[in-house]
Amino acid sequence: MDLTITDDMERRGAAARRFAEDHLNTGLAARDRRGTLDAAEWRTLWGAAAEYGLLRLGLDTAHGGDGTDLMTATHVVHEVGRGCRDTGMLLALNATLWTVLRPLVEFGTEAQQARYLPRLLSGEWIGADAVTELASGSDAMALQTEAVRDGDGYVLNGQKAFIGMAPCCDLALVFARTNPAVGAWGVSAFLVETSLPGVTRGPEVEKLGLRTIPTGFLSFTDVRLPASAPLGPEGAGASIFARSSEWERQMVFAGHVGAMKRQLEACVAFSQQRSVFGRPIAGHQSVSNRLADMRVRYETCHLMQRRAAWQMQTGTGDAAAAAITKLHISEALLASSLDAVRTMGGQGFLWEAEAARDLRDAVGGVLYGGTSDIQRNIIAQFLPGWAAKN
Known part of the structure; x- marks a missing residue:
């Protein structure tokens, strides 16, 4: 097991730390005290991080990533953490990398990747991982949100709670029941564009900590999803x-x-x-x-x-x-x-x-x-x- 930090890692890490110090701490104290979303301010910060390439770390070039191996990506993120005093921003960046972009790369179809990856990687769109519900909590797959087949597509109903980026996301990876009779093996994952009719946000929640990452609820009322919405096969949500x-x-x-x-x-x-x-x-x-x-x-x-x-x-x-x-x-x-x-x-x-x-x-x-x-x-x-x- 080689855990060596190479000269190239050091160089890239130092550059990323300087970027974080210069661009990701702006207005931090005011944002933390406010604890709620300022959409324009967040988009500016997010866009700067995306433009620098922080959302491309550890992803292969075929999918729009920077082609770095995970050891290098980890060191760069470590150094961003030294430079960025905004832990909420750190969490948002890492959650997007590992719970939105990575599943899309590993499980998405070519059409899904072509539609969503360029927008997410560029910062034009913001993604959210929508698993948690008020009644499930740690029992993550005990979901009430349900997606029922309707023709070639689905109709989605339910609510997700305490979702990071919910107040500003353009795309949500939503986990929902498609076959309640078989428990966790009847859960499927869906890529849901939040501009669809029936998708609503709120309330936004104010937290003890991590106050700079916008967090809230996503609700789905008779949201009609196309046949292209599932990420992976039906029933693969738990996996x-x-x-x-x-x-x-x-x-x-x-x-x-x-x-x-x-x-x-x-x-x-x-x-x-x-x-x-x-x-x-x-x-x-x-x-x-x-x-x-x-x-x-x-x-x-x-x-x-x-x-x-x-x-x-x-x-x-x-x-x-x-x-x-x-x-x-x-x-x-x-x-x-x-x-x-x-x-x-x-x-x-x-x-x-x-x-x-x-x-x-x-x-x-x-x-x-x-x-x-x-x-x-x-x-x-x-x-x-x-x-x-x-």
């Missing part, structure tokens, strides 16, 4: 969701690991400048030990993230590996974010302080993509086979 979850859980936190390094760098600098009892707080053992813990968390998460990218690149990962990656990094991110606030004290506790914003954002990491409890359940399911093999 597509499982595959998408592996991508999400192993890859979506790459930028957050970069953010952990940014946190640590800021805390080290602060602890050397801030003095109490006649010396910098870095000289007090309780503070230095806390910083050491942050360093250990970052290093282990960075290695784990690169291993995850290698596993996805070589096809050697599985659901347990994805769950382990997601669980460890999300919990470590939350712990280090709390340590950053403790280190900066009152200055870190102010609402608009970067440390406070990072902490609020980190809480979401133990929830989205499957809660920490769900990840532990998945890991436990694989333990007998893992123990027998090892």
Whole structure:
């Protein structure tokens, strides 16, 4: 397993970090405080990210990607996380890459790819992954949204909740029941253009953290879908969701690991400048030990993230590996974010302080993509086979 960061990766990562610092932090404090969508502002930021090529990372050139391998793509996203102080934007970019674009590349027809990929990759259109419902939550495939055959197409009815990008998306990957009698194996995936009659948005939700990613509900009332709308065959929704979850859980936190390094760098600098009892707080053992813990968390998460990218690149990962990656990094991110606030004290506790914003954002990491409890359940399911093999 070669986890080396090459000179080319370093070069590309440094350029991406500078781009993020210069273009993705504009108006961040105001956007975080507002917590709701400003469509024009979001489109401008999204367009800049797309123009730079952040939505093409890790996708092959035949589908409009930049042709980078996943190890390189992961390092670039890591460095974007160091430069971009907007964790909501990081989540939006990564969610689009791994839960919208990747399923379209892996499961879409040539016609679907030709229609949607150029618009999504250019930033002209914004995509959303619409799985969650109020009544299902962690039991993701226990859906009420239903798509009923009608002639060559379908009629879609239902509601999706807490969907990132819902207030501004042009295309939604919607999971719905097509054969309720067979449970999860009767779930199908559909590419739904939100301009269709019967698609409505709202309400937009205001969150504790990740306030800069527009989030809300999508409702479908007698939405007529063409025969070309299904992604993959009918009944393949559970398989597509499982595959998408592996991508999400192993890859979506790459930028957050970069953010952990940014946190640590800021805390080290602060602890050397801030003095109490006649010396910098870095000289007090309780503070230095806390910083050491942050360093250990970052290093282990960075290695784990690169291993995850290698596993996805070589096809050697599985659901347990994805769950382990997601669980460890999300919990470590939350712990280090709390340590950053403790280190900066009152200055870190102010609402608009970067440390406070990072902490609020980190809480979401133990929830989205499957809660920490769900990840532990998945890991436990694989333990007998893992123990027998090892």
